[in-house]
Amino acid sequence: xxxxxxxxxxxxxxxxxxxxxxxxxxxxxxxxxxxxxxxxxxxxxxxxxxxxxxxxxxxxxxxxxxxxxxxxxxxxxxxxxxxxxxxxxxxxxxxxxxxxxxxxxxxxxxxxxxxxxxxxxxxxxxxxxxxxxxxxxxxxxxxxxxxxxxxxxxxxxxxxxxxxxxxxxxxxxxxxxxxxxxxxxxxxxxxxxxxxxxxxxxxxxxxxxxxxxxxxxxxxxxxxxxxxxxxxxxxxxxxxxxxxxxxxxxxxxxxxxxxxxxxxxxxxxxxxxxxxxxxxxxxxxxxxxxxxxxxxxxxxxxxxxx
Amino acid sequence: xxxxxxxxxxxxxxxxxxxxxxxxxxxxxxxxxxxxxxxxxxxxxxxxxxxxxxxxxxxxxxxxxxxxxxxxxxxxxxxxxxxxxxxxxxxxxxxxxxxxxxxxxxxxxxxxxxxxxxxxxxxxxxxxxxxxxxxxxxxxxxxxxxxxxxxxxxxxxxxxxxxxxxxxxxxxxxxxxxxxxxxxxxxxxxxxxxxxxxxxxxxxxxxxxxxxxxxxxxxxxxxxxxxxxxxxxxxxxxxxxxxxxxxxxxxxxxxxxxxxxxxxxxxxxxxxxxxxxxxxxxxxxxxxxxxxxxxxxxxxxxxxxxxxxxxxxxxxxxxxxxxxxxxxxxxxxxxxxxxxxxxxxxx
Amino acid sequence: xxxxxxxxxxxxxxxxxxxxxxxxxxxxxxxxxxxxxxxxxxxxxxxxxxxxxxxxxxxxxxxxxxxxxxxxxxxxxxxxxxxxxxxxxxxxxxxxxxxxxxxxxxxxxxxxxxxxxxxxxxxxxxxxxxxxxxxxxxxxxxxxxxxxxxxxxxxxxxxxxxxxxxxxxxxxxxxxxxxxxxxxxxxxxxxxxxxxxxxxxxxxxxxxxxxxxxxxxxxxxxxxxxxxxxxxxxxxxxxxxxxxxxxxxx
Numbered sequence: 001x002x003x004x005x006x007x008x009x010x011x012x013x014x015x016x017x018x019x020x021x022x023x024x025x026x027x028x029x030x031x032x033x034x035x036x037x038x039x040x041x042x043x044x045x046x047x048x049x050x051x052x053x054x055x056x057x058x059x060x061x062x063x064x065x066x067x068x069x070x071x072x073x074x075x076x077x078x079x080x081x082x083x084x085x086x087x088x089x090x091x092x093x094x095x096x097x098x099x100x101x102x103x104x105x106x107x108x109x110x111x112x113x114x115x116x117x118x119x120x121x122x123x124x125x126x127x128x129x130x131x132x133x134x135x136x137x138x139x140x141x142x143x144x145x146x147x148x149x150x151x152x153x154x155x156x157x158x159x160x161x162x163x164x165x166x167x168x169x170x171x172x173x174x175x176x177x178x179x180x181x182x183x184x185x186x187x188x189x190x191x192x193x194x195x196x197x198x199x200x201x202x203x204x205x206x207x208x209x210x211x212x213x214x215x216x217x218x219x220x221x222x223x224x225x226x227x228x229x230x231x232x233x234x235x236x237x238x239x240x241x242x243x244x245x246x247x248x249x250x251x252x253x254x255x256x257x258x259x260x261x262x263x264x265x266x267x268x269x270x271x272x273x274x275x276x277x278x279x280x281x282x283x284x285x286x287x288x289x290x291x292x293x294x295x296x297x298x299x300x301x302x303x304x305x306x
Numbered sequence: 307x308x309x310x311x312x313x314x315x316x317x318x319x320x321x322x323x324x325x326x327x328x329x330x331x332x333x334x335x336x337x338x339x340x341x342x343x344x345x346x347x348x349x350x351x352x353x354x355x356x357x358x359x360x361x362x363x364x365x366x367x368x369x370x371x372x373x374x375x376x377x378x379x380x381x382x383x384x385x386x387x388x389x390x391x392x393x394x395x396x397x398x399x400x401x402x403x404x405x406x407x408x409x410x411x412x413x414x415x416x417x418x419x420x421x422x423x424x425x426x427x428x429x430x431x432x433x434x435x436x437x438x439x440x441x442x443x444x445x446x447x448x449x450x451x452x453x454x455x456x457x458x459x460x461x462x463x464x465x466x467x468x469x470x471x472x473x474x475x476x477x478x479x480x481x482x483x484x485x486x487x488x489x490x491x492x493x494x495x496x497x498x499x500x501x502x503x504x505x506x507x508x509x510x511x512x513x514x515x516x517x518x519x520x521x522x523x524x525x526x527x528x529x530x531x532x533x534x535x536x537x538x539x540x541x542x543x544x545x546x547x548x549x550x551x552x553x554x555x556x557x558x559x560x561x562x563x564x565x566x567x568x569x570x571x572x573x574x575x576x577x578x579x580x581x582x583x584x585x586x587x588x589x590x591x592x593x594x595x596x597x598x599x600x601x602x603x604x605x606x607x608x609x610x611x612x613x614x615x616x617x618x619x620x621x622x623x624x625x626x627x628x629x630x631x632x633x634x635x636x637x638x639x640x641x642x643x644x645x646x647x648x649x650x651x652x653x
Numbered sequence: 654x655x656x657x658x659x660x661x662x663x664x665x666x667x668x669x670x671x672x673x674x675x676x677x678x679x680x681x682x683x684x685x686x687x688x689x690x691x692x693x694x695x696x697x698x699x700x701x702x703x704x705x706x707x708x709x710x711x712x713x714x715x716x717x718x719x720x721x722x723x724x725x726x727x728x729x730x731x732x733x734x735x736x737x738x739x740x741x742x743x744x745x746x747x748x749x750x751x752x753x754x755x756x757x758x759x760x761x762x763x764x765x766x767x768x769x770x771x772x773x774x775x776x777x778x779x780x781x782x783x784x785x786x787x788x789x790x791x792x793x794x795x796x797x798x799x800x801x802x803x804x805x806x807x808x809x810x811x812x813x814x815x816x817x818x819x820x821x822x823x824x825x826x827x828x829x830x831x832x833x834x835x836x837x838x839x840x841x842x843x844x845x846x847x848x849x850x851x852x853x854x855x856x857x858x859x860x861x862x863x864x865x866x867x868x869x870x871x872x873x874x875x876x877x878x879x880x881x882x883x884x885x886x887x888x889x890x891x892x893x894x895x896x897x898x899x900x901x902x903x
Contacts, residue, residue, distance in 0.1 A: 037453050039585075087636055093453055094384045098592050099635040101585045105628030113622050226464055226581060229457045237453055276474045283468035287461050291446055294458060298450040521771040523759050523778075530756050533745035537753070540705070540743070542731035542760030542818060551766065 007138045009259050010252065015144050017251025018151020022206035023228035024235070024243040025158060026199025032238030033174040033195050036085065037093055039100040041203055041228070042221025043107035048073040048204020049211035049220060050111060053122040062125035066208050073204020074197040081196040086189065104222075112218045119217035122208070147209055154202065155244055162240065171195060175238060227254075230290050236300030245301065250286050257285040331647035335600045338607070343506060350499040358498040359570065364610045365505040366566045371590045371602030372512045373559030378588065379597030380520055381552040382532030386456045387443070387463030388587050391557040393470065393579030394439055395432040395564025400482040400574040402428045407485060423488045425495060425504075429565055436561025437554045439466075444553040448546060460581055467579040481575025488569050495569070505566050509603070512559045517599055519555070528552050560587075589631055595641030604642040657682055657716075658852050659704070659735070659822040664713035666699055673699040674710065675876035681822055686848045688855045688863045691873035692896070697856055698740075700873065701826055704854070705737050706730045718821045732760055736815025736851070737824040742807040746800040750791065750810050753799060754782040757817035785817035786810075789843060805836030809843070816851070823851050829859040841866055864888070872896075 027041050051072035056065030080103060088096050123129075124143040131139045162168035170191055207221060214220070231250050235242025262278030269277065293301065346361035370392050377383045405412045405421020412419045422428060447458045471479045487496045495501055519525050530538040531545040538545045568574040577583070586609070594605025612630070616623035634641060640649055657680035666674035673696045681687050691697050702708035704715060706727040714723045722730050731737075736757075744753050755772065758781045759765055772778055786792050789809040799807065808828050815823055828844070829837045841862055844853060857863050863870065864884040872880045872893050880890045887893055 031453065037456065084632065084636070091635075093456060094378065094588075094592070094596070095635050095639075097384065097386065097456060098588060099632055101589065102628040102631035102635065105624045105631070109622045109625035109628065113625070222581075226460065230461055233454060233457045233461070276472070280469050280472040283472045284465045287465035287468075290458070290461055291465075294450060294454070295446055298454065300454075518771075519768055521773065522769055523765055523767045523772055523775075526752065526755065526759065526772050527765045529748070529752075530745055533747065534743060536727075536739075537743050537745055537814075538756060539727040540731055540737055540739075541756040541814060542728050543756065543765050544726060544728040548765060 003136060004138045005259070007134065007136060008140060009255055011138075011140055011144065011148065013252030013255035014248065015147050015151075015251070016255055017248035018148050018155075019206045019210050020224070020227055020231050020251055021151055021244055021247035022154060022202045023224055024231040024247050025154075025240055026202045027228055028232045028235070028238055028240060028243045029171070029195055030199050031232070032240075033171055034085075034089055034192055036089060037096045037100070038085070039097060039225065040080065040103035040107065041199070042225030043104055044073040044077055044200040044203040045207035045210075045221035045224055046107065046111060046218065047076045047207070048201075049122065049207035049216045050115060050120065051204070052208035053120040053211060053216045054115075056122060057120075062123075062212070065122075066205070069208040070201045070204050073207070074201035076204075077200025078193055078197040080200075081193045085196060086192065089192075108218050115218075117218065119215040120211075122212045122216050124212045143213065147213075150205075150209065154205075158240060167191075167194065227286070230286055232300075234290055234293050234300055236303035239300070239302040242300055242302030249289075253289055254282075254286050257282040261285070334643070334647040338600055338603055339510075342603070342607070346499065346502050350502075355498045358502050360610065360614060362498070362502045362505045362570050363567075364606050365502065365509050366563050366570060367587075367590065367610060368603040368606035369505070369509045369512050369566070370560045370563035371587055371594070371606055372509065372516060373556045373561075373563065374587050375591045375597065375602050376516055376519075376559065377553055377556040378591055379601065380516070380525070380532065381528050381549055381556070383448070383549060383553055384456050384588075385459045385553070385556075386581070386584050386588065387459035387461075388557070388560050389579050389581065389584040390443070390463035390466045391436040391440060391561040392564035392567070392583065392587070393466065393574070393576070394436050395561030395566075396568035396574035396578050397470065397476065397482070398432040398435055398561075399428050399488060399565040399568040400484055401476055402431065403484040403486070403488055404476065404482060406488075423486070425488045425490045425569070428488055429562055432561045432565035433558040436564075437558040440554045440557030441550070444550045444557075448549050448553065460584065463579065463584055464581060467576055467581070470576045470579055477575070479576055481573055481577070484568060484572045484574070487572065501570065505570070508562065508566060512562075513599055513603075515555075515559070524548070524551070589627075593631065593634055593641055595643030598641070598643045600647075601641055601643045604646070608642055658718060659824075659854060660716045661700075661704065662714050662716070664700070664703060664710045664715070666703060666708065666710050668699075672876050674703065677713075677873070677876070677878055679871055679878065679881075681852050681854050683852055684849055685868040686844065686853045686855055686866050688857055688867035688870045689873060690857065690860075690863055690870060695873045696876040697873055699876075701737075701824065701856060704824055705735065728760070731757075731818055732763075734818065734821035735824060736812075736818045736820030736822070738808070738811035738815055738826060738828055740826040740830060740856075742804075742811060744799045744807060744810060744814070747798060749796050749798055750786065750802070750813075751779070751782055751795045753810060754785055754814050754817050755779070757785075757814050758782050761818055782817055785813045788816055788847075789813040803836075805832050805839065808832065808836075808840060812843070812847075816847075820851055823847070823853045824856075825853055826856045827858055828855070829857055829862050837862060 023041065023045060027038060030036050030038050048069040052065040052069030055068035056062050059065065084099060084103065088099055128143040128146055130142050132142050132145055133139055162171055174191065211220065227250060231246040232243055234249065235246030261282040262275050265274035265278040342361060342365065346358045349357035370388070374385065374388045377385045401412065402422045406423040410421065412421050443459065443462045447455055447462065450458060476482045489495050493500055495504065520529070527538060527543050527548045531548050535545040564578065567578065590605035590609045591602055592605070593608050594601030594603065612623065612627055616626055638645060659681040661677055661679045664674050664677040677700060689697065699708060703710045706725060710723065714721055716722065717730065717733050717735055720733060722733060755778045758778050762777065783792060783795060786795055789812055791806065791809050791813060794802065794806060799810065802810065812825070812828065828840055832840060837859065844866060847853065855863070855867065867884060870882065870884060870887045871878050872887060874896045879896060880887060880893045882890070
């Protein structure tokens with residue numbers, strides 16, 4: 001029984017981790033290449049989920065919806081980059097934080113205006129609704145397993161993109177030396193727009209996939225955004241490898257903490273108190289983890305920037 | 307506070323600006339304070355208590371922003387987690403009142419500590435606890451710089467937020483009501499105008515403290531830490547403790563404002579601990595004009611007015627707030643005070 | 654190590670495979686200008702970083718006025734009397750010259766946690782700062798914002814900031830860089846006059862200035878000191894000519 005629970009929770013942790021990776025990879029790329037801190041990344045998560053829900057509802061096809069969601073997030077990302085973000089590259093982090101905070105307000109209230117305050121329904125496609133029986137007799141939802149699969153595929157695709165393609169070469173060049181790629185004749189502003197749109201579409205994908213699991217509503221991107229920040233701070237801002245490692249770490253620690261801390265406290269506390277203390281501590285766990293990591297490595301585990 | 311007009315008489319320190327005749331900036335500053343003071347008095351006379359409380363709200367938010375401005379504007383420390391101190395201050399007021407109301411002790415070990423509904427006690431406790439929390443958070447966060455600092459302060463505030471949300475004793479996510487406003491000796495704090503005046507004095511004291519601080523040796527060191535910390539270190543002053551002390555003072559001011567806010571509303575909940583509130587405080591500091599003494603006040607007036615009057619017209623008022631904020635950040639970097647009172651020279 | 658004001662003993666520092674500082678020993682005696690020269694990439698910046706306290710050496714020790722400062726911070730070293738200037742001017746641009754120099758005086762007096770007394774009229778801060786500025790012949794610019802100064806004046810202000818620390822030793826990192834012939838000559842004159850009071854460790858690219866000013870010269874190549882001596886000896890050292898002066902007709 002408890003082994004089954006552990007396996008199930010580990011998988012849940014991995015699933016959260018892979019979705020966090022989709023968010024964090026875009027954030028960390030944008031920071032690594034453009035030096036920009038983007039709070040509005042959570043808005044692309046929301047845009048992806050809303051577009052997916054709307055298109056899936058009208059076409060009846062989850063996959064069409066998903067494609068539309070990624071496209072909508074990418075377009076939103078490109079537009080935001082063209083209109084607002086490119087004015088911010090040479091500004092202070094404070095200005096970047098505030099301008100992108102303003103974007104959150106605009107996106108959230110705009111979405112509420114368009115779609116209303118009540119959540120939209122988005123369900124996984126019927127062919128993914130069942131359970132899979134894993135070795136050890138663990139029954140696990142097919143859809144969640146698929147999310148882990150998607151996360152792994154995206155991680156590999158990103159790795160190949162960055163290490164094998166011309167675009168990836170430029171991204172790497174941009175991370176190490178911004179003037180250099182200008183000197184090489186690369187069109188930087190186009191590169192920036194592409195990177196930003198790519199990050200946005202990954203966020204949109206995550207929003208759509210998670211939206212089908214939870215619910216599609218205004219503000220859904222914000223808790224995920226903050227978790228993604230924790231992820232990239234732990235991993236080292238600018239590092240994709242750090243984002244992957246950080247995402248899985250945060251996903252697993254957070255999930256296991258919520259299940260096992262209350263159980264742990266029950267060993268030496270009355271059950272009613274143990275539940276409260278355990279839950280409170282579990283909610284703080286990843287922040288404590290982050291504080292400990294930063295106390296020893298102020299630039300994160302895999303820092304790309306000094 | 308040094309200007310350049312006296313190049314003809316270089317051996318003498320020039321007169322600080324504020325000792326000269328009242329200029330445009332001085333007029334704007336006095337006007338802001340006068341409006342803030344006179345309107346609620348008038349509203350009170352007319353029996354419009356709603357507007358008195360609105361003025362209290364502006365005053366308290368301005369005070370919280372004065373605290374944040376010390377960190378961001380004067381110290382260059384972009385804290386994205388000042389909601390933690392505002393919220394902690396609020397919970398001190400709430401928890402004190404809760405135990406005073408129930409006549410239960412706040413704690414029994416290692417020392418026995420009862421609740422309290424005395425505002426002076428609660429304010430002191432709020433300021434001290436916020437200072438302590440900021441000492442811990444600042445000590446870790448100030449080891450980092452730039453984006454890391456922003457995100458770490460945010461993360462610590464989230465930690466407190468989730469803690470308050472899931473800790474059931476004091477209401478968890480439902481929050482904690484304060485049934486009777488905490489009281490002061492000799493003054494009836496439940497009277498809306500009295501309470502406004504208490505908040506107003508608090509704001510003035512916080513602004514006077516900031517002004518005095520920034521003219522002192524400590525302020526000189528903090529200014530240098532913001533402008534060029536390598537120069538500060540090379541001059542023989544370690545920037546870290548200077549920043550940390552400023553961060554702690556900043557948090558104590560914001561925490562005090564939080565305690566006032568809880569008593570104004572008769573309620574404290576995790577909402578005031580949320581990152582959205584940290585963001586709004588930053589917005590107010592920037593709207594008003596970052597690093598300017600009267601900036602937080604101007605920003606708070608603008609923000610609460612927009613919230614109240616735009617919010618009365620459309621429930622989507624934050625869309626417009628977003629647009630205004632975007633416009634200010636992109637095109638009007640010096641905020642309302644920069645617009646009204648001209649740009650600040652030197653620092 | 655006799656009465657050296659500043660001495661480095663067997664310093665080592667490596668970054669990965671790169672041996673940036675390799676067994677460097679060096680002493681700065683009272684009353685002298687000791688120049689440190691070396692081609693680009695010789696490890697000068699790393700060495701300066703270790704002396705000033707930005708970088709910790711892997712091995713070896715640094716003494717300032719007989720005290721070991723190897724593990725002290727930049728600020729602690731400054732208070733013990735190490736004044737330095739930077740290769741790229743490092744002043745607070747929006748502030749007046751005075752406010753920049755006053756910082757050193759304030760550090761020396763150790764009262765940075767005074768919260769209420771205004772500094773603008775604090776004679777205990779103003780007088781010593783003005784004195785340091787006058788030493789660099791800049792008294793008349795005291796209330797000018799740094800941003801309005803010429804390049805040469807900024808260099809002088811940097812030295813004034815260092816002087817306001819009442820230093821035992823000055824560490825000047827390419828003070829002549831970017832100065833025209835006139836500014837360079839002027840600064841040379843000022844340093845010449847200064848060295849009797851404070852010995853100077855001078856890192857400099859301008860060979861002419863080095864050969865004219867320096868009492869002793871150390872040559873750093875690939876992290877090691879390959880030669881040490883007066884300007885005559887250095888000019889004629891075959892190792893130096895080969896490694897460094899080969900492309901510079903001295």
